Amino acid sequence: MKDATRCIIHPAVSTEGFDSLAVPVHRASTILFKDAAAYAARTQRDLDGYSYGLHGTPTTRTLEAQLTALEGGLRTVLVPSGQAALAMVLLTVLMPGDCVLIPDTAYPPLTGLCRHYLEPRGVAWRIYPADGAGLEAMIDPSVKLIWMESPGSTTMEVQDVPAIVALARRHGVLTGIDNTWATPLLFKPLAHGVDFSMQALSKYVGGHSDLLLGSITVSDLDLRRRLRDTMRMLGLGVSPDDAALALRGLETMAVRLAHVGRVGLDFARRLQGMPGTGEILHPALPGAPGHALWQRDFKGASGLFSVVLDEAAEPRLEAALNRLKTFRIGSSWGGTRSLIAPMSVKSNRIFPHPRNDRTILRICIGLEDPADLWADLEALFAALQPHPQAVQQEG
């Protein structure tokens, strides 16, 4: 063997006795076949086998299998982001002339996909109120998918998933849900009959604000095949390095979620009635939108909730936010770092609600010491108060 060849052909070493807790990162484009007959028969490989690095490696299969077990499903498909997971479901299910029903509280880029990509290609979409009022009347033969997101983006309304699934099934319509807030640790959509359970793994599964990945878990092999067909045709796959980060994040997810859930609910309770705050939007608070449904269907709360700001406090918000010490300002969430994002939902909502006109602070609890975080929140709301002198002048 000449040196140039020796540079290319890796010597086989023994793996005997090497037993690591870490999932190996298997990188590959080419997958080798043991002989010409195996190569000739390659198209008959089933979807759980290996044919090309883009379509799966042992690393990605491990993450798929772990998510499938947590979701209580049959198969999981991995995609490069949460938004890609949303797109993959819609692009797989919907044909020109079909229609998808989306809750008013959906993750805004989902309606962006409907408006700017699907609609020009002949796929219709209609918005229904998060509480499902009037949903049945919106179902006609063109409706092929009812999407859900619970709790809803920013305003945290919990949806009646079992009722919506029952309705959809009566009409032979598929259902899907964005389960990113709860993760399958706190809510298991497939157990309620939902067809597509989708997560942005970028959030709690990744858990460190450094990963973009999404998943869709199904209980039906044919739906898995259709999703994988769409993936193959669009040339989408995920990197084994990203899958390994998600596998590592998953190991600590239960402990992280329990912690941020406890701290988040404690803070939500303490913020109730704090000067400068309006409604506290946290599904575990009695009186919050959908609280009874949350109690019935969810095992707990994660660490993301919202605070509606008092209108009078709005002019002082920017200066107050700039004084935060431990919280950082930013979107995305689910990492170790606590975040606050001032949001306005008005341009994304079609059903009127007084809070649509307010600024809403979306708070994501991270893993810092709760005492530091609370001191920051106290200082934030103190800074939102008018100065005593100003009160006198106003009075």
Ligand SMILES: *Cc1c(COP(=O)(O)O)cnc(C)c1O
């Ligand atoms: C972040 C997020 C997404 C999108 O995930 P990306 O990985 O950022 O594309 C989808 N749905 C919800 C509820 C999210 O919070």
